[in-house]
Amino acid sequence: MAISEVTVRDAELLAIEEINAAGGVLGKKLEPVVEDGASDWPTFAEKATKLIAQDKVATVFGGWTSASRKAMLPVFEKRKALLWYPVQYEGLESSPYIFYTGATTNQQIVPGLDYLKEQGKKRLFLVGSDYVFPRTANKIIKAYAAANGMEILGEEYTPLGHTEYSTLVNKVAEAKPDAVFNTLNGDSNVAFFKQLKAAGIGADKMPVMSVSVAEEEVKGIGVDNVAGHLVAWNYYQTTETPENEKFVAAFKAKYGADKVTSDPMEAGYNAVYLWAEAVKKAGTTEVEAVKKAAGGVSLDRPEGKVTIDGDNQHVYKTARIGVVQPDGQIKEVWNSGEPIKPDPYLKTYSWAGGLV
Amino acid sequence: MEGVLNQLPIGLSIGAVLLLVALGLTFTFGQMGVVNMAHGEFIMAGAYTAYLLQGVGFLVALPAAFVVAGLMGLILERTLVRRFYGRPLDTLLLTWGVSLMLQQLARDLFGAPNVQVASPEWLRGGIGILPYNRLFIMALAAASVLAIWAYMNRTGQGRRMRAVMQNRRLAATSGIDTGRVDQRTFFIGSGLAGVAGVALTLIGPVGPTLGTYYIVDAFLVVVAGGLGQLRGAVLAATGLGLLNSYAEFWSDASLAKVVVFAAIIGFLQVRPQGLFFVRSRALT
Numbered sequence: 001m002a003i004s005e006v007t008v009r010d011a012e013l014l015a016i017e018e019i020n021a022a023g024g025v026l027g028k029k030l031e032p033v034v035e036d037g038a039s040d041w042p043t044f045a046e047k048a049t050k051l052i053a054q055d056k057v058a059t060v061f062g063g064w065t066s067a068s069r070k071a072m073l074p075v076f077e078k079r080k081a082l083l084w085y086p087v088q089y090e091g092l093e094s095s096p097y098i099f100y101t102g103a104t105t106n107q108q109i110v111p112g113l114d115y116l117k118e119q120g121k122k123r124l125f126l127v128g129s130d131y132v133f134p135r136t137a138n139k140i141i142k143a144y145a146a147a148n149g150m151e152i153l154g155e156e157y158t159p160l161g162h163t164e165y166s167t168l169v170n171k172v173a174e175a176k177p178d179a180v181f182n183t184l185n186g187d188s189n190v191a192f193f194k195q196l197k198a199a200g201i202g203a204d205k206m207p208v209m210s211v212s213v214a215e216e217e218v219k220g221i222g223v224d225n226v227a228g229h230l231v232a233w234n235y236y237q238t239t240e241t242p243e244n245e246k247f248v249a250a251f252k253a254k255y256g257a258d259k260v261t262s263d264p265m266e267a268g269y270n271a272v273y274l275w276a277e278a279v280k281k282a283g284t285t286e287v288e289a290v291k292k293a294a295g296g297v298s299l300d301r302p303e304g305k306v307t308i309d310g311d312n313q314h315v316y317k318t319a320r321i322g323v324v325q326p327d328g329q330i331k332e333v334w335n336s337g338e339p340i341k342p343d344p345y346l347k348t349y350s351w352a353g354g355l356v
Numbered sequence: 357m358e359g360v361l362n363q364l365p366i367g368l369s370i371g372a373v374l375l376l377v378a379l380g381l382t383f384t385f386g387q388m389g390v391v392n393m394a395h396g397e398f399i400m401a402g403a404y405t406a407y408l409l410q411g412v413g414f415l416v417a418l419p420a421a422f423v424v425a426g427l428m429g430l431i432l433e434r435t436l437v438r439r440f441y442g443r444p445l446d447t448l449l450l451t452w453g454v455s456l457m458l459q460q461l462a463r464d465l466f467g468a469p470n471v472q473v474a475s476p477e478w479l480r481g482g483i484g485i486l487p488y489n490r491l492f493i494m495a496l497a498a499a500s501v502l503a504i505w506a507y508m509n510r511t512g513q514g515r516r517m518r519a520v521m522q523n524r525r526l527a528a529t530s531g532i533d534t535g536r537v538d539q540r541t542f543f544i545g546s547g548l549a550g551v552a553g554v555a556l557t558l559i560g561p562v563g564p565t566l567g568t569y570y571i572v573d574a575f576l577v578v579v580a581g582g583l584g585q586l587r588g589a590v591l592a593a594t595g596l597g598l599l600n601s602y603a604e605f606w607s608d609a610s611l612a613k614v615v616v617f618a619a620i621i622g623f624l625q626v627r628p629q630g631l632f633f634v635r636s637r638a639l640t
Contacts, residue, residue, distance in 0.1 A: 006468045130610050158609035163560040163569045164373070166366045167604040167612075170485060174359040187569070190470055190561035198475070198487035198559070220470025220561060 004186075004264060005064040007216055008086055009034060010255055011265035012061050015272035018250065025276045026283065033057055037064070041071035048072045052081045058285040059084065061271050064264075065185065066090060066133045073098065082287050084275060086268035088211065088233070090136035091344040092355075094312040097287075099294065101271040101306075101315050102264060103234050104344040105140050111319035112181070112209050112232035113144050115334050121178035121207070123151045127168065127192070128183035130157040137183050137211070139355060140346065147351030153177045158184070163191040169199045172206070179230075182210040189213055193225040203228030214262035215330060223328045233263040234317040235303035236330040244302035260328070261302075270301045274308060274315070305339055314342030362485040363601045369486060371597025372494040373559070376552040377570040378577035378589055379500055383545030384429070385575070386584030387521045388538060390437055391444055393451040395574060396567020397458035398425040398546045402553020403562045404466060407473050414476040414554070418496075421550035428458075429546020433539055441538075455567065462564040470563035479558065489558040496555055500548065501590055507544075508586070517541055521584055580620050582630030591631055596620075 016030045024030060033055045037044040044063065051057045052075070059082040063069045066089050076083045076097040083098045091105040116124070126141060128134025138155055145152050153175040156168055165188075172180060184192055189212065196208070209230040215237050218226055237248055237260055247269065251261050274297055279285050282293035295310020307316040316339035322330035346352035377399060384392045402421035409417045432454060440447045479489045508514035519527040520537045528534050556566065577596060581588030596616060604612035624630075 004469075156608055159613060161565075161569050162609055164370055164600070164609075166369060166485075166490070167363065167601055168609065170359055170362045170366060171605070173485075174362075187470065187561040187563060187565070191559060194475075194559055195487075198480075198482065198489050199485065200482060200487070216469055219472055220563065222472045222474060224474060 004214075004216055004262075005037070005039075005062075007259075007262065007265050008062070008064070008268040011251065011261070011269040012086075012272050014251060014254055015269045017254075019272065019276050025279050026285075030272075030276075037062070037068055039064070039068075041067050044068040045071045045075050048075045048081075048083070049079075052076075052079050058082075058279075059275055059287075059290070061086065061268060061275075063087065065131070067131055069093075069098070070132070080287055082275075082290065084268075084271035086271050087264050088267075090133045091140075091346065092136060094314070094344050096291070096313070099271065099274070099308070099313045099315075100342070100344070101274065102267045103317055103319070104314050104342050105137065106343045106346055106349070107234060107317045107319050107340045108211055108232050109137055109140060110144065110346075110349070111334075111336055111340070112211065112230075112321060113141060113148075113150075115230075115232070115321045116179055116181075116209060117148055117150065118334075122149065123153055123176075123178045125153050125172050125175055125177035125180045126155040126183070127172070127180055128157050129160050129162070129185040129188055131160060131185070133185070134183035138181075140352065141181055143351050143355055158188060160185060160188070162188050165192045165195040166199075168192070169195050169201070172196075173199065173201060177206065180206060180208040182208050183212065184210075185212055187220075189217055190221045193221045193229075197225040203230075213324075214264065215260040215328065216262045216265075218324055218328050218330070219260070223324070223326060226324050227326045229324050231322050231324065231330060232319070233322065233330075234320055235263045235266040236320065236322050236332060237261045238329050238331060239303060239320070241300070241302055241304055243300055247302040263303075266302050270299070270303075270306060270315075273299055273301070274306070278308070307339065309342050312342060312344055314344055316341055359605065363605045364598075365484070365486045367598035367601030368594065369490040369494055369597070370600050371594040372490075372497040373556070374573055374577050374597055375497045375590060375593035376493065376500065376555055377549070378574040378581075378593060379497075379504065380545040380548035380552065381574050381578045382504075382581070382584055382586060382589045383541050383548070385545075386578050386589075387517065387541050387545075389444065389583070390441075390542075391448040391451065392432075392437075392545075393448060393571065394432060394455040394458060394567075395451075395546075395549050396569075396571035397455045397462075398428055398549035398567070399553040399556065399570055400458070400462060400564065400567040401425045401428055402550030403473070403557050403566055404462065404471075404553075405550065406554040406557045407466070407471050407562055410473060414479075417554045418551055421554045422547035423550075425550025425553065426543040426547030429549075430539060430543045432546070433542035437542070438535075438538070455571075459564045459567070466564070468564065470561045473557040473562050475558050493555045493558065496551070500551065501586065504548075504586060513537075513540060576616075576620055580623060580630055582632040585630065585632040588630055588632040 020029045035047040061084045063085045088102040278294035282289040298307040304318045319336040321334040405421040406417040577593045581592035603615040
């Protein structure tokens with residue numbers, strides 16, 4: 001498992017342990033079966049098949065990157081099994097056999113753009129890894145920009161795992177945007193921020209808004225290199241709710257005081273609770289019944305109130321913009337005030353008409 | 357216009373990174389013909405050495421990483437690779453397996469997430485578009501090339517290494533202990549990977565999969581430069597760095613990769629043995 005998947009698994013195992021300690025679901029204890037997708041898309045599909053057909057699991061929690069989800073989607077649809085996908089993604093999808101507990105675009109990217117616009121950052125440079133999430137996200141960003149009088153000065157993609165950013169940094173420096181919108185994935189973020197910082201381009205001059213950099217990644221990038229830059233998520237370790245206090249304490253107690261919690265971990269943690277709640281409501285773990293019962297299930301979670309939208313199987317989530325602090329934590333500087341209704345196809349946004 | 361001019365030093369610095377990751381391979385792959393897929397993991401070992409020695413000092417990490425990665429290479433050579441000399445395909449699979457095991461070992465020892473290696477104070481800042489850390493990498497690459505050249509051409513050990521490469525059996529007949537030379541070659545080649553790993557902590561991620569990001573580029577440089585040819589590696593790395601820099605500047609990073617690969621394939625059609633070569637009866 002790659003960098004971030006491991007911590008999501010840990011958070012999900014914590015949720016299972018807590019639910020079991022509280023008596024389990026329908027009088028039964030949950031028993032986790034862990035498989036490793038090895039960051040390899042066909043392996044994800046293969047392991048999903050194994051979990052459904054051989055282990056006969058009640059539901060599957062997991063997946064990392066849209067490519068892995070797209071690889072697993074046909075497996076779950078064909079076998080009519082349930083997947084709970086915990087990572088923010090590019091939207092434009094609504095499989096009847098997937099529940100999406102991370103943000104869709106109108107709960108993360110659109111609020112991120114709203115924030116930049118509010119701050120007067122109207123000239124943007126788009127940087128992303130070359131795969132489905134950044135390409136789709138940037139289409140949405142360009143449509144938003146066109147409708148809101150913002151200017152896109154450049155749009156650059158680098159292969160997954162790319163680590164040489166000096167040319168890109170030169171291009172960004174030459175374009176002199178007000179802000180950079182960053183959809184790079186994984187390790188590329190480390191190289192990008194290190195080389196941006198080394199080139200003397202700081203957050204004060206040109207803030208970078210990232211949608212895949214959370215507390216866990218900040219450690220690996222090096223706080224020095226990323227402090228002051230912006231991130232868009234629905235949850236931070238510092239989010240002030242009683243549920244979060246408990247979550248952070250329980251996570252550190254189980255996995256170590258030096259561990260941090262992050263948005264995808266919290267979304268994975270929530271997924272287990274949401275599923276358990278739907279099962280209780282349905283009175284069975286049978287997939288169709290759980291799906292039917294899940295709509296409207298609402299829980300107070302570390303990020304605040306989350307509610308499953310029965311129509312598209314996404315979750316109402318509060319958008320939060322944060323600034324990376326010198327201690328590696330993320331401080332919230334803006335939030336949407338209330339949970340935003342998920343709109344994976346951006347149907348309620350007039351500027352997004354041509355996208356779908 | 358300024359952007360175009362900036363790409364020149366950027367290209368040279370990309371070339372320096374390529375050269376640094378490839379130098380070790382000019383020994384193990386170039387001299388000995390061992391397709392060492394674990395070379396990337398020796399780079400990773402060097403990077404983690406820098407991580408562990410953060411309190412002690414960056415410059416201390418360079419020789420330390422040389423020794424750590426060198427010893428790992430030596431162990432690999434003595435226990436496994438030695439039994440597969442002259443069987444390149446088997447060696448490829450073998451070292452690939454070792455590379456996966458080393459990645460998992462790093463995950464178990466240091467955790468799956470990247471670790472933080474702070475750049476030393478004295479490498480913050482820069483001249484024009486080139487940060488000091490890039491200049492440092494260029495200087496380190498140049499120093500490594502000089503050291504290797506001196507070792508190969510000015511010492512008895514280096515002469516013996518070249519002799520074994522050029523004609524193993526004749527070298528053995530002349531009383532050279534080829535087994536010892538092999539060990540030493542592998543030690544130095546792997547050690548250089550460790551040195552590259554320390555330098556890479558300045559510009560890239562430090563995690564279990566670090567090596568996989570550089571291994572292909574390293575092989576490209578050695579193949580394009582000509583097996584075991586130091587000046588070939590230097591020229592190839594510089595050329596590929598510049599090509600990469602300008603191709604990416606005028607298109608994008610994905611297309612630049614295509615351009616570089618296409619250029620190498622085209623070049624190898626004309627000169628299958630790379631820029632420079634010597635007729636040899638080495639292991640291959």
